Amino acid sequence: MQPVERADYEGVDYGWVMQTTFVVTILVGAPVVAVLSGFVALDSWGARAAFAVRVGAPIWFLTAVVVALYAKRTDAGDGGVDREDGEDTEPETDAD
Numbered sequence: 001m002q003p004v005e006r007a008d009y010e011g012v013d014y015g016w017v018m019q020t021t022f023v024v025t026i027l028v029g030a031p032v033v034a035v036l037s038g039f040v041a042l043d044s045w046g047a048r049a050a051f052a053v054r055v056g057a058p059i060w061f062l063t064a065v066v067v068a069l070y071a072k073r074t075d076a077g078d079g080g081v082d083r084e085d086g087e088d089t090e091p092e093t094d095a096d
Contacts (some may be wrong), residue, residue, distance in 0.1 A: 011072075012068065012071045013071065016071060017064070020067050020071075020076075021060070021064045021067045021068075024063050029059040029060065033051070033055050037051060037055075
């Protein structure tokens with residue numbers, strides 16, 4: 001079995017930021033859109049879709065900014081690499 005390639009990130013791991021933004025936006029945004037839609041008359045599917053975009057876009061944007069700032073401050077999503085000595089923090093296994 002070939003070893004998995006690892007990347008050495010310098011700074012923010014934007015792949016982790018995008019994945020986390022996607023998941024958090026769905027987990028937070030869907031319930032918010034559902035609750036807020038109860039207070040608005042949405043007569044057609046087009047109106048429902050437009051409402052979801054109008055409410056979901058700011059949620060997505062705020063989530064992306066918060067996740068990016070979090071990643072920048074804490075080195076989140078660094079792939080398990082210890083920044084001080086550059087060594088992996090996960091133990092090595094010899095599974096052949």
